Amino acid sequence: MEHDWRLVVLGAVICLLASAVAISLFHRARAAQGRAREIWIGLDAAVGGCGIWATHFVAMLAYDPGIEAGYNIPITLLSLVLAVAILAVGLAVATLDERWRTVAAGGAIVGAGVAAMHYTGMLGLELPARIVWSPGIVASSIAFGSLFGALALVVATRGERFGTVAAATGLLTVAIVSHHFTAMGAVTLVPDPTIVSGGLTVSPRVLSFMTAVAVFAILGLSLIASILDRRAKTELHKQKVVLDTALENMSQGLCMFDADGRIMLFNERYSEMMGRSRMPLQGRLLIDVLQDLHSIGEWDGDPEEFCNALVAEAKAGHSATRIVSRNERAIRVVDQPMKGGGWVATFEDITEWQQAQEQISHMARHDALTNLPNRTLFREQLEKASRLAKRSDQLAVLCLDLDHFKEINDTLGHPIGDALLREVARRLGECVTEHDTVARLGGDEFAIVQFCSNCEPSVVSSLASLVVERIAAPYEIGGHQLVIGVSIGISLAPEDGKDPDELLQKADLALYRAKADGRGTYRFFETGMDARAQARRLLERDLRLALEHDEFEVYYQPIRDVAGGQVVAFEALARWNHSLRGLIAPNNFIPVAEETGLIVPLGEIVLRKACADAAGWPEAVAVAVNLSPVQFKNPNLVSSVKAALQASGLSPDRLELEITESVLLQNSEATLAVLHELRGFGVRISLDDFGTGYSSLSYLRSFPFDKIKIDRSFVTDLATREDSMAIVRAVTGLGKSLGIVTTAEGVETDTQFDLLRQEGCTQAQGYLFSPPRPAADVAKMLRRAPERSVA
Numbered sequence: 192m193e194h195d196w197r198l199v200v201l202g203a204v205i206c207l208l209a210s211a212v213a214i215s216l217f218h219r220a221r222a223a224q225g226r227a228r229e230i231w232i233g234l235d236a237a238v239g240g241c242g243i244w245a246t247h248f249v250a251m252l253a254y255d256p257g258i259e260a261g262y263n264i265p266i267t268l269l270s271l272v273l274a275v276a277i278l279a280v281g282l283a284v285a286t287l288d289e290r291w292r293t294v295a296a297g298g299a300i301v302g303a304g305v306a307a308m309h310y311t312g313m314l315g316l317e318l319p320a321r322i323v324w325s326p327g328i329v330a331s332s333i334a335f336g337s338l339f340g341a342l343a344l345v346v347a348t349r350g351e352r353f354g355t356v357a358a359a360t361g362l363l364t365v366a367i368v369s370h371h372f373t374a375m376g377a378v379t380l381v382p383d384p385t386i387v388s389g390g391l392t393v394s395p396r397v398l399s400f401m402t403a404v405a406v407f408a409i410l411g412l413s414l415i416a417s418i419l420d421r422r423a424k425t426e427l428h429k430q431k432v433v434l435d436t437a438l439e440n441m442s443q444g445l446c447m448f449d450a451d452g453r454i455m456l457f458n459e460r461y462s463e464m465m466g467r468s469r470m471p472l473q474g475r476l477l478i479d480v481l482q483d484l485h486s487i488g489e490w491d492g493d494p495e496e497f498c499n500a501l502v503a504e505a506k507a508g509h510s511a512t513r514i515v516s517r518n519e520r521a522i523r524v525v526d527q528p529m530k531g532g533g534w535v536a537t538f539e540d541i542t543e544w545q546q547a548q549e550q551i552s553h554m555a556r557h558d559a560l561t562n563l564p565n566r567t568l569f570r571e572q573l574e575k576a577s578r579l580a581k582r583s584d585q586l587a588v589l590c591l592d593l594d595h596f597k598e599i600n601d602t603l604g605h606p607i608g609d610a611l612l613r614e615v616a617r618r619l620g621e622c623v624t625e626h627d628t629v630a631r632l633g634g635d636e637f638a639i640v641q642f643c644s645n646c647e648p649s650v651v652s653s654l655a656s657l658v659v660e661r662i663a664a665p666y667e668i669g670g671h672q673l674v675i676g677v678s679i680g681i682s683l684a685p686e687d688g689k690d691p692d693e694l695l696q697k698a699d700l701a702l703y704r705a706k707a708d709g710r711g712t713y714r715f716f717e718t719g720m721d722a723r724a725q726a727r728r729l730l731e732r733d734l735r736l737a738l739e740h741d742e743f744e745v746y747y748q749p750i751r752d753v754a755g756g757q758v759v760a761f762e763a764l765a766r767w768n769h770s771l772r773g774l775i776a777p778n779n780f781i782p783v784a785e786e787t788g789l790i791v792p793l794g795e796i797v798l799r800k801a802c803a804d805a806a807g808w809p810e811a812v813a814v815a816v817n818l819s820p821v822q823f824k825n826p827n828l829v830s831s832v833k834a835a836l837q838a839s840g841l842s843p844d845r846l847e848l849e850i851t852e853s854v855l856l857q858n859s860e861a862t863l864a865v866l867h868e869l870r871g872f873g874v875r876i877s878l879d880d881f882g883t884g885y886s887s888l889s890y891l892r893s894f895p896f897d898k899i900k901i902d903r904s905f906v907t908d909l910a911t912r913e914d915s916m917a918i919v920r921a922v923t924g925l926g927k928s929l930g931i932v933t934t935a936e937g938v939e940t941d942t943q944f945d946l947l948r949q950e951g952c953t954q955a956q957g958y959l960f961s962p963p964r965p966a967a968d969v970a971k972m973l974r975r976a977p978e979r980s981v982a
């Protein structure tokens with residue numbers, strides 16, 4: 192028995208090629224899923240089977256038995272079918288799972304397929320001889336085939352790198368070749384001329400060459416197909432890597448469901464956000480996932496109902512947004528239906544965003560300084576309280592205003608003012624119950640809604656008194672001892688109305704009344720307040736019109752020298768010549784003019800008119816003009832005094848400016864600077880209404896006044912009250928010793944005048960001499976003057 196080694200080489204080449212193709216197709220089968228995998232296995236088995244079969248016949252051709260031989264066609268074809276079928280089984284087993292044992296088992300079956308093919312092929316060999324088998328070698332040949340087949344597939348599973356593929360190909364080649372040559376070694380031919388070949392025989396040479404050509408073609412094409420597929424797969428893989436990178440680096444979670452609610456794709460962020468990291472998700476129905484979570488208490492609700500609703504929404508093509516809570520985080524879920532069924536759900540952690548929103552909304556409805564509700568929230572709370580209030584409930588609105596807060600803020604600075612407001616807010620919080628709301632409406636305005644079920648009406652009064660008392664207690668702020676009062680206006684629901692705006696407005700009117708009544712107290716709304724407020728508004732409007740239409744006049748009241756009796760000055764007093772209401776006295780419009788700031792233009796009119804009139808009077812007669820505290824807040828005060836003097840040509844030493852103590856109360860540094868400036872160019876300064884303030888004497892030290900005007904209230908009681916007499920005596924004595932002129936106001940009787948003269952008062956003014964009269968009467972008042980002085 193001889194071998195033709197050229198044919199042996201050809202067989203080896205076919206075998207190597209077949210093995211390479213089989214390994215390559217095996218990789219394709221492993222990379223595919225389902226139906227695609229079955230197709231790759233089928234192709235691998237067909238091509239591999241043909242390759243092994245061809246190897247066998249080419250190798251058989253190389254084998255020269257020394258006798259004329261042929262092949263039985265049906266048996267030869269059967270050997271091919273067996274090779275293909277057993278290879279298919281082996282490959283299918285090898286791709287069942289990833290465990291090496293399974294792969295090795297599949298490889299062993301492939302080896303067994305090679306053996307089955309070989310021995311069936313040998314059965315088809317027809318020659319005039321008997322074949323005697325050596326059973327031990329037969330067994331060894333099968334063992335070789337299976338062992339190397341198993342090794343080849345196990346190595347192939349290590350990857351698709353060239354070295355691995357080459358090693359697997361080599362091992363499979365060894366499996367086929369080692370089997371073949373060992374099996375051929377088991378054959379002994381015993382010539383037997385009685386054996387005659389059957390009809391269906393083909394010459395080994397023809398069969399082998401035809402097979403070799405066909406197999407080369409099949410193997411070549413398969414190899415190309417495998418390479419192309421590998422390229423396509425590599426490209427797909429690259430795209431998948433890009434997609435996976437994008438998915439895994441998204442800040443949002445993403446999960447894609449098919450039309451039945453089965454999870455097709457998801458990223459890590461999704462599983463981590465929804466607390467599903469430790470459970471299998473891929474390919475599972477959402478309902479199953481939720482049922483698992485439900486059973487361990489991590490999901491509330493009915494999984495079936497929930498999933499059915501989602502599937503139905505997706506089917507209907509509706510997108511939906513909802514916010515769910517997971518591990519104390521807020522997650523916004525958007526379900527977007529996909530074309531062809533199913534939906535994509537995106538999951539966004541909006542906890543921080545939600546917190547920021549809450550913060551913004553808190554800031555929009557709370558006061559930044561005190562963190563109390565602001566006007567907007569207060570109105571809402573009031574609205575809610577009045578909606579919920581039953582007949583037996585008592586709802587009270589308290590509007591609070593701090594007395595003279597502005598002065599503290601202006602003199603001690605805003606940080607102290609802010610700290611005071613915070614402390615006031617804290618104290619207010621302590622006065623109320625949890626049913627009440629305290630708010631800061633702005634500046635130094637606060638408000639309280641008191642909600643009280645089945646309680647006495649006096650509860651509101653108690654709260655108001657408590658607030659007045661608590662706020663009035665001294666404060667220790669930034670090293671300053673501060674005292675501040677509060678005025679409170681109260682309205683009640685439903686007595687005064689149910690509408691929040693109406694209640695607030697009425698409480699505000701009552702507050703106005705509390706302030707007018709001396710501050711530091713509380714007042715309930717009364718019906719008349721409405722009308723008064725209305726009247727005040729009308730007055731303000733009329734005042735503006737009056738300024739436009741020049742309805743103001745200046746009246747003059749003489750001031751006499753007590754000793755000589757002559758008129759030394761006239762006090763300029765404003766009168767409003769109202770077109771309908773006639774002459775209006777200043778007490779009826781000066782307070783409103785001061786509150787609205789209209790006193791500034793009005794004061795300027797009086798000043799200009801007074802200076803112009805006085806310029807026409809005898810040289811020795813001065814003019815006294817009142818200045819309101821509000822005018823001192825106007826930075827143009829000094830320049831407007833100068834302008835009035837210049838325009839009239841009046842000498843500055845004939846102008847007296849009367850100020851009250853309240854002027855010195857506000858921002859005293861700046862005020863004193865203005866007073867010094869005025870005095871600097873010759874204008875005289877008088878302290879009006881002396882004795883009515885709290886610390887009159889201290890003001891005398893703060894500025895060198897030219898004149899003190901003793902308030903009318905002391906002069907009135909001069910003859911009847913000892914203490915008034917004592918005060919007048921003290922003031923005139925003080926004036927004398929300081930060299931300051933003293934003027935008594937409101938002298939109505941001779942007795943008062945005589946007493947003043949006795950006490951040494953310098954000047955006197957009052958109805959005893961003359962009431963204020965128009966400018967035109969000045970000459971008459973000057974003429975009549977000396978007679979009264981001796982009266």
Ligand SMILES: Nc1nc2c(ncn2[C@@H]2O[C@@H]3COP(=O)(O)O[C@H]4[C@@H](O)[C@H](n5cnc6c(=O)[nH]c(N)nc65)O[C@@H]4COP(=O)(O)O[C@H]3[C@H]2O)c(=O)[nH]1
Nearest residue numbers: 764765776777778797817818819937938939957958959963
């Ligand atoms: N019972 C009584 N009253 C007497 C007697 N003698 C004078 N009077 C009144 O006492 C007021 C004196 O002015 P005042 O204390 O500066 O008090 C003034 C002053 O504070 C303010 N006022 C008047 N005109 C102006 C002005 O042009 N500017 C400013 N800022 N305030 C003004 O209005 C207040 C009231 O002014 P009038 O109504 O004119 O009232 C005047 C005058 O008519 C008397 O013997 N008995």
